Amino acid sequence: MATATATAGITEAAPRVRRRTKHGGLAPWLFALPALIVYIVFLVYPAFSSLFFSLTDWDGLSPAYNIVGLENYRAMVDDPVVIRAAINNVIWTVVTIVFPVVIGLALAVTLNGKVRGKPILRMLYYTPGVLPLVAVASIWGWLYNPDYGAVNTLLRAIGLDGLAQPWLGQNSTALAAVMVPAIWLRTGFPMLLYLAALQGIPQDQYEAATMDGATRSQQFWHITMPNLRPAHYIVLALSLIDSFKVFDLIYATTYGGPGTATQVMGTWMYFNVFQYYHAGYGTAIAVVITLVAIAVSIPYVLSQTKEHHS
Amino acid sequence: MTGTPYTRRNFLGLTGLAIAGAGLSACTGVSDSNSGGSSGGGGGSNKLRLFTYEDATQLDNFKAQLKTFDQQNGTVTTVDNLPGSGAAVYPDKLRTELLGGSGPDVWRIWGGQIGAPYAKAKQAADLAPYYQKYGWDSKINQNAIAGMTFDGVKSGVPFFLAGVGGWYSKAAFDKAKVDVPKSYAELEQLNDKLVAAGITPCGLGGKYGWDIMRLFEYLLEQSTGPELHDKLLSGAESWDRPEVVTAFTNFKKWQDRKWLPQGAVGLDPADIEPGYVQGKNAYTITGQWTENNAIQNAKKKSSDFGTFELPTDHTPARHSGFVEGYMINARSGNKDKAAALIDFLVKPDTQKALGITGSTVAGAEPDKAKLPLSYEWTEINKTSSFYTIQDQAFPKQQADQYFSLQSDLLQGKVAPAAAAKRMQEIVSAWAKSK
Numbered sequence: 011m012a013t014a015t016a017t018a019g020i021t022e023a024a025p026r027v028r029r030r031t032k033h034g035g036l037a038p039w040l041f042a043l044p045a046l047i048v049y050i051v052f053l054v055y056p057a058f059s060s061l062f063f064s065l066t067d068w069d070g071l072s073p074a075y076n077i078v079g080l081e082n083y084r085a086m087v088d089d090p091v092v093i094r095a096a097i098n099n100v101i102w103t104v105v106t107i108v109f110p111v112v113i114g115l116a117l118a119v120t121l122n123g124k125v126r127g128k129p130i131l132r133m134l135y136y137t138p139g140v141l142p143l144v145a146v147a148s149i150w151g152w153l154y155n156p157d158y159g160a161v162n163t164l165l166r167a168i169g170l171d172g173l174a175q176p177w178l179g180q181n182s183t184a185l186a187a188v189m190v191p192a193i194w195l196r197t198g199f200p201m202l203l204y205l206a207a208l209q210g211i212p213q214d215q216y217e218a219a220t221m222d223g224a225t226r227s228q229q230f231w232h233i234t235m236p237n238l239r240p241a242h243y244i245v246l247a248l249s250l251i252d253s254f255k256v257f258d259l260i261y262a263t264t265y266g267g268p269g270t271a272t273q274v275m276g277t278w279m280y281f282n283v284f285q286y287y288h289a290g291y292g293t294a295i296a297v298v299i300t301l302v303a304i305a306v307s308i309p310y311v312l313s314q315t316k317e318h319h320s
Numbered sequence: 321m322t323g324t325p326y327t328r329r330n331f332l333g334l335t336g337l338a339i340a341g342a343g344l345s346a347c348t349g350v351s352d353s354n355s356g357g358s359s360g361g362g363g364g365s366n367k368l369r370l371f372t373y374e375d376a377t378q379l380d381n382f383k384a385q386l387k388t389f390d391q392q393n394g395t396v397t398t399v400d401n402l403p404g405s406g407a408a409v410y411p412d413k414l415r416t417e418l419l420g421g422s423g424p425d426v427w428r429i430w431g432g433q434i435g436a437p438y439a440k441a442k443q444a445a446d447l448a449p450y451y452q453k454y455g456w457d458s459k460i461n462q463n464a465i466a467g468m469t470f471d472g473v474k475s476g477v478p479f480f481l482a483g484v485g486g487w488y489s490k491a492a493f494d495k496a497k498v499d500v501p502k503s504y505a506e507l508e509q510l511n512d513k514l515v516a517a518g519i520t521p522c523g524l525g526g527k528y529g530w531d532i533m534r535l536f537e538y539l540l541e542q543s544t545g546p547e548l549h550d551k552l553l554s555g556a557e558s559w560d561r562p563e564v565v566t567a568f569t570n571f572k573k574w575q576d577r578k579w580l581p582q583g584a585v586g587l588d589p590a591d592i593e594p595g596y597v598q599g600k601n602a603y604t605i606t607g608q609w610t611e612n613n614a615i616q617n618a619k620k621k622s623s624d625f626g627t628f629e630l631p632t633d634h635t636p637a638r639h640s641g642f643v644e645g646y647m648i649n650a651r652s653g654n655k656d657k658a659a660a661l662i663d664f665l666v667k668p669d670t671q672k673a674l675g676i677t678g679s680t681v682a683g684a685e686p687d688k689a690k691l692p693l694s695y696e697w698t699e700i701n702k703t704s705s706f707y708t709i710q711d712q713a714f715p716k717q718q719a720d721q722y723f724s725l726q727s728d729l730l731q732g733k734v735a736p737a738a739a740a741k742r743m744q745e746i747v748s749a750w751a752k753s754k
Binding site for chain 2: 069070071072073151152154155158175176177178179180184265267268269281284288
């Protein structure tokens with residue numbers, strides 16, 4: 011009897027165990043619950059809330075608003091600043107990814123060799139990245155001062171007076187002038203990641219290549235670069251996110267000016283929501299930024315998934 | 321052993337429920353519509369929070385005055401200060417605080433179109449009962465009160481009436497052998513002589529728009545005269561007219577003749593405006609606060625500097641001006657004490673102790689011995705009225721479009737006649753949206 015009961019108990023328990031094994035059961039969800047709640051309360055709910063407000067004419071202060079449907083999205087097409095901001099975003103993203111990554115990689119390869127004062131150089135290159143952006147904006151604002159700034163003073167000192175410009179005071183140079191400090195402060199991070207990745211490449215690969223007569227260039231392209239592939243993914247993904255959400259450096263350095271010459275989508279969204287009392291329109295811009303960011307990050311997510319499965 | 325998984329599950333379940341409960345309660349915890357301000361909803365609280373933008377050098381003195389008020393009234397007043405940002409950033413932070421569900425009990429704000437949104441959205445309380453209780457109507461300058469009255473509702477208590485004019489270095493003027501100009505033609509001649517003496521005449525920066533705007537609004541007053549200027553600002557007359565084209569043409573001339581610093585459009589006002597004290601420029605266009613903030617904080621003597629009303633060649637002679645005052649949070653649970661605090665701040669003795677250089681309160685004129693140049697403006701204000709400074713004449717969006725247009729003009733991207741047309745489009749669009 012006792013045996014029969016025990017057997018029956020095992021028989022009944024078996025499907026439950028299988029079910030739990032197959033679907034993971036409730037336990038994983040309970041473990042994830044705290045993070046999920048935080049995610050829902052602080053990300054999902056505000057995101058849907060923003061989506062809703064993008065369909066209204068809310069001014070951001072008053073308790074009342076009207077539903078205007080897709081009018082805010084339609085209005086974006088007629089807003090010349092949105093178009094300028096979108097173009098600026100693309101330029102900013104390309105430039106502030108390509109330059110820091112290439113320079114960071116070059117510095118990492120250099121510092122990975124036999125270089126004197128390596129720790130000091132590493133710290134020097136990385137230091138700009140930890141400075142507060144408002145401080146960076148002030149520093150570069152002074153450097154760019156047309157009359158007293160170091161940039162024009164240097165140009166005049168070496169006889170290039172013609173190149174001295176009001177860098178932040180004219181549409182033609184303002185965006186490029188803000189991108190320079192962005193490159194300066196963002197080079198250290200990829201450098202560190204690449205340096206860590208370089209130190210993980212087995213030396214015997216280089217020794218074997220040298221034995222086979224491979225040049226340094228061939229070693230770089232056929233050993234170093236393939237081994238850096240995981241680092242490339244991380245660097246590019248983080249740089250892309252960082253570039254796309256640009257706001258603070260532009261806001262603090264040029265305030266989107268002169269005029270609207272250096273507006274990007276993030277600053278224009280901010281101006282509309284927080285300064286012009288067009289919260290509905292501003293959140294519509296925020297929704298568009300989010301959708302573009304998601305679309306841009308899809309290839310990265312897919313490539314990562316593919317990498318994981320392979 | 322068999323009980324272990326269930327214990328873990330129970331534990332996780334309870335934890336999840338507790339967190340969910342906490343999360344939900346947090347979500348519902350912001351719904352108390354009467355809980356504005358740090359004082360909470362209770363009318364009996366003694367806590368007050370004041371948000372302001374005092375210059376950092378004046379903050380200790382300001383806090384000392386608040387301490388006196390607290391001692392007299394049994395309150396505890398805390399101060400949040402955001403100095404140096406000007407009207408470009410401070411209103412954003414205030415708005416964010418108000419939307420965040422609480423906000424300060426009292427806040428300092430500019431008048432005109434900068435303060436208007438808070439009144440129109442009913443974030444600022446109607447202060448009519450307190451005007452009556454404290455008799456502010458009879459104590460405070462009526463023009464200043466008008467600057468903080470929106471749609472007939474007195475939403476603020478003005479304490480500062482700024483007059484904007486020329487502030488110059490006597491050393492620079494002496495070097496160029498020039499004197500204070502009495503007409504616009506003389507001002508242009510003065511600029512040329514300063515340039516010839518190797519001195520950049522007028523230190524203004526256009527990073528936020530509002531600093532260099534002070535030059536354009538003066539040129540507009542000079543070319544249009546008072547009556548037309550006021551009509552342009554109210555939208556009663558078209559901007560697409562010769563007088564406005566003249567103002568834009570003159571504006572460009574100031575840049576082209578190097579009467580402004582190189583690349584003025586991109587300069588930060590905080591860096592360039594004190595230039596006349598630092599010997600970088602001959603003069604700037606600013607208000608009385610510069611005597612405290614730029615001259616005396618730099619340990620310079622006021623007697624080494626001078627001030628003048630920019631000559632318009634019109635009667636009445638007017639200068640740019642604006643008001644600043646205090647508003648009370650409509651959701652504050654402590655409005656009575658907040659009003660008492662404001663009343664304390666606008667008492668003549670407090671105004672004098674705070675060193676307010678352009679008080680709206682009778683009997684609180686700046687000390688002639690300590691602030692001689694600010695005192696001069698008290699005298700100027702007696703005979704000269706003011707036109708609304710233009711970042712307060714237009715809502716922020718239109719003001720930014722206006723600044724953008726000025727920027728394009730200075731860079732040669734738009735001609736004066738086209739700028740006048742474009743400005744009319746901006747004002748028309750604003751009129752339609754009202």
